[in-house]
Amino acid sequence: MAKVKGAVVVDQECCKGCNLCVVACPEDVLALHKEVNSKGYHYSHMVNPENCIGCMNCGQVCPDSCITVYRVKVPVAKD
Amino acid sequence: MAELQIQDIIKPENKVYGKSKIMTDTPLHYCYGCSHGVVHKLVAEVIEELDIQEETVGVAPVGCSVMMYNYLDIDWMEAAHGRAPAVATGYKRVNPKKYVFSYQGDGDLAAIGTAETMHAVNRGENIVMIFINNAIYGMTGGQMAPTTMIGQATSTSPYGRNVDINGYPLKITELVAHLPGAAYVTRQSVHTPANVRKCKKAIKKAFENSKKNIGTSFIEVVSTCNSGWKIDPVAANKWMEENMFPFYPLGDIKDGQRDSDEKYSVQKLKK
Ligand SMILES: Cc1ncc(C[n+]2csc(CCOP(=O)(O)OP(=O)(O)O)c2C)c(N)n1
Ligand code: SF4
Ligand code: SF4
Ligand code: SF4
Ligand SMILES: [Mg+2]
Numbered sequence: 001m002a003k004v005k006g007a008v009v010v011d012q013e014c015c016k017g018c019n020l021c022v023v024a025c026p027e028d029v030l031a032l033h034k035e036v037n038s039k040g041y042h043y044s045h046m047v048n049p050e051n052c053i054g055c056m057n058c059g060q061v062c063p064d065s066c067i068t069v070y071r072v073k074v075p076v077a078k079d
Numbered sequence: 080m081a082e083l084q085i086q087d088i089i090k091p092e093n094k095v096y097g098k099s100k101i102m103t104d105t106p107l108h109y110c111y112g113c114s115h116g117v118v119h120k121l122v123a124e125v126i127e128e129l130d131i132q133e134e135t136v137g138v139a140p141v142g143c144s145v146m147m148y149n150y151l152d153i154d155w156m157e158a159a160h161g162r163a164p165a166v167a168t169g170y171k172r173v174n175p176k177k178y179v180f181s182y183q184g185d186g187d188l189a190a191i192g193t194a195e196t197m198h199a200v201n202r203g204e205n206i207v208m209i210f211i212n213n214a215i216y217g218m219t220g221g222q223m224a225p226t227t228m229i230g231q232a233t234s235t236s237p238y239g240r241n242v243d244i245n246g247y248p249l250k251i252t253e254l255v256a257h258l259p260g261a262a263y264v265t266r267q268s269v270h271t272p273a274n275v276r277k278c279k280k281a282i283k284k285a286f287e288n289s290k291k292n293i294g295t296s297f298i299e300v301v302s303t304c305n306s307g308w309k310i311d312p313v314a315a316n317k318w319m320e321e322n323m324f325p326f327y328p329l330g331d332i333k334d335g336q337r338d339s340d341e342k343y344s345v346q347k348l349k350k
Contacts, residue, residue: 006095007088015198017111018312025240040209042110049085057272062114065098070088 006054010044011055014066017041021058023068030058039041099123099130106147112312115144115211117269121279123151125286135178136170137164142184143218143304144255161192164199165274167206178289180207185226186216189251194223196251200283202296203260203337207285210252210297213304214323221307225249225306228322233307248326252299261336262294265331268301270316274329281331294337301327 008029010021015037021044022030029052032042044066048053053072099149100125107116125299126135132153139147141160148155159167163181171179189197190209215233223233223240226248230239240248256264263285267278278300285296301323303315310318 005083005088009089014106016111020112020312020316026168054088054095055272056300058270059096060275061117061269061333063109063111063113063120065116065120067096068094068098069096070081070090070093072088072093074083079096 001075004053005074006043006052006069006072007049008046008052008054008058009068009072010046011066011068012037012043012045013039014064015041015043016064017043018063019044020061020063024057024061026055026057027053089302099127099128100152101151103150103152107209108151109143110304110306112299112303112315113149113303114213114269115274118209118211118278118302119144119150119183120155121213121269121275121282122182124279125283126151126178128283129178129285131178134176135180136167136174138170138179138181138272140181140183140187141218142211142216142308144182144184145180145218150168161187161190162195162196164185164204164206164208165193167208168199168202168204169185171204171206175205175292178207178286179205180289182209182271182284183211184217185210185212185214185224186222188279189225191248195257197258199295200255200295201260201264205289205292206295207250207282207289208295208297209285210299210346212252212299213307214248214300215304215307215321217304220304221304222310225251227332228326230312232318250302250327252297252327253332255295255297256332259343260294261333262288262336263296263299263331264333265297266299266301266327266329268319268324268329270303270319288336291336293335299327301329 059067126325222235
C-alpha cells in the first residue's frame with residue numbers, strides 16, 4: 001500500500017488572487033492570504049498543507065500559471 | 080517512518096505540474112481569473128507536448144488577447160479585427176508544413192469577422208481556429224456582442240439584451256459545423272479541472288488534425304469575462320454554467336474530416 005502526498009508552490013508575485021484554485025481544491029488546502037503581494041493581490045497559499053494529495057487541480061485552473069505541484073508516494077506500514 | 084516534511088516533497092524529481100516552457104516570463108495583462116489565461120496555457124502545453132514549437136505559427140486577434148504574441152514563445156502574426164482566419168489561410172497555404180492556429184474572441188470571430196470565419200471553414204483550410212466566447216466585447220468596455228445572452232446586461236444593453244431589438248445570440252459554432260470544410264467542431268470550457276483537461280484534449284486533437292490535412296478544426300471555449308460581467312471570477316463561472324451552457328451546450332458537434340469533394344462534383348457540361 002502507498003499513500004500519495006502532495007505539496008504546491010504558489011508564485012506569490014504572479015498570483016492575482018482570483019480564488020479559482022481555492023475552490024478547485026478538493027482537500028481545502030488553499031486559501032487567499034490576508035497579506036497582499038506588491039501588486040496588491042491577496043495571493044493564494046497552503047493553509048492545510050498536510051491535506052494536499054498533489055492532484056494538480058489548482059494548477060490546471062490557474063489562469064496565470066502560478067502554481068507548481070509536487071507529489072510523492074509514501075509507503076504505508078501495515079497494522 | 081517519520082512524518083514527511085513539505086521540503087521533502089518539494090523537489091524537482093517530484094514535480095508533476097508547472098508552467099509550460101512555451102509560456103514566456105511576461106506576466107499576463109488579463110484581469111484576475113480571466114479564461115484567456117487558461118486557454119493560452121493549454122495551447123502552450125499542447126505545443127510543448129507535441130514538440131512543435133519551431134513549426135507553429137499563431138495569429139492573434141484584436142480584443143483582450145491582442146497581445147497573445149507576448150505570452151507564447153512561438154512565431155506570431157497579428158491580424159486586423161476579425162481577419163485572423165484570412166491571415167492564417169495565407170500563412171498556411173505558403174507554409175503547408177506549419178501548424179497554424181488563429182485565436183479570437185466572440186466580437187472578433189462572430190461579429191466583424193463573420194465572413195472570414197465562415198469562408199475559412201467552408202474552404203476547409205487546414206488550420207486550428209480557437210474561439211473564446213465570453214458573450215461580450217471585453218477589451219472595449221463590455222459592450223453587447225452577437226453572442227451576448229438574452230436578458231444579459233452590458234454597457235450597450237443596460238436593460239438586458241432584447242431579442243426584438245438585438246436579435247438572438249449567435250450560435251456560430253453550430254453554423255460552421257454544417258460547413259463541408261469542417262473536420263472537427265467542438266465546444267469546451269475551462270471552468271473546472273475536468274473541463275480544463277477535456278479542453279486540452281480537444282486542442283491537441285485539433286493540432287494533430289492540421290498535420291493530417293483533413294479540414295478545419297474549430298474549438299469554441301465558452302468563457303468568462305468577470306470584469307465585463309462585473310462579478311468575481313468564481314461567480315462568473317457559476318453564471319456561465321447556469322446561463323450560457325443551456326444555450327451553448329458543451330461537447331463535440333462534428334468529429335471526422337471535411338466532406339469529400341466527389342460527393343458534390345457535378346458532371347462536366349456537354350456542349
Ligand atoms: C476595425 C475595428 N473595429 C473596431 C475595433 C474596436 N474593438 C477592439 S476589440 C473589440 C471587440 C473585442 O471583443 P472580443 O473579440 O469578444 O474579445 P474579448 O476582448 O472579449 O476577448 C472591438 C470592437 C477595432 N479595434 N478595429
Ligand atoms: S494539488 Fe490538489 S490537493 Fe493539493 S492544493 Fe492543489 S488542488 Fe489541493
Ligand atoms: S488560480 Fe492562480 S492567480 Fe488565481 S488565486 Fe490561485 S494561484 Fe492566484
Ligand atoms: S476584460 Fe474580460 S476578457 Fe478582458 S482581460 Fe478582463 S476578464 Fe478577460
Ligand atoms: Mg469577447
